[in-house]
Amino acid sequence: MKKIFNLLLCFFPFITLNAQINEIGVFLGGSNFVGDVGSTTYINPDKLAFGVLYKWNKSPRHAYRFSYTQSTVAGNDLDSDETGRSKRGYRFRNNIKELSAGLEFNFFDFNLHDYHTKFTPYIYSGLSYFFYDDLYINGGETRKYKTSSSIAIPMTLGIKSNVTPHFVIGAEVGARYTFTDNIDGSNPSSSNFSNLRFGNLNNNDWYVFSGITLTYTFGQKPCYCAE
DSSP states (O other), X not given: OHHHHHHHHHHOGGGGOSSOXXXXXXXXXXXEEESSSSOOOSSOOOEEEEEEEEEEESSSSXXXXXXXXXXXXXXXXXXXXXXXXXXXXXXXXXXXXXXXXXXXXXXXOOOTTOOSOOEEEEEEEEEEEEEEEEEEEETTEEEEEEEEEEEEEEEEEEEEEEEETTEEEEEEEEEEEESOSOTTSSSOSSGGGGGGOXXXXXXXXXXXXXXXXXXXXXXXXXXXXXX
């Protein structure tokens, strides 16, 4: 057990650093997709999304954030307000498993060692790496031909408050601009399916996570001194 603990410390040295404070917790909410199949509404969670996250608070204004989130995303042309899509009638389902790292910035000071109730809006961005199924649609039927991965840019806006001295609750909406156009099967990467491509091939896909975060705070009181 001691060897395992020491090994974890090697991989996660930020947990043991003095003069910092940590948050670890969960995300629970919903997801939706915006691309060439289905609705084009950007905030319309219709599938369960969940994950875990860790924050290393460098100052009362910013924190390094790491997370893992997964969800099913889906689209159905019958849900679209566009006549062409609703008549076409395509649909798909895909699985997203995302690792993300970046910087969270607080608009107001959020000193976790000040136990008075406080709140702040915040934004988060960085880089996400995610796995998904490469799909193609043939004759209205959606099929998978391999598992792929890509990167995305997360753009998250939220608000949070400390509900107790050691728990912080937040609500956020995070849109991901991806570097793929085939989460929905509209642009298969294989040349074998080039004749099945459709939609706007110049626009990449988006997926959105909307939900609640709950984190537990721990660690020594930070110095927050100028280096």
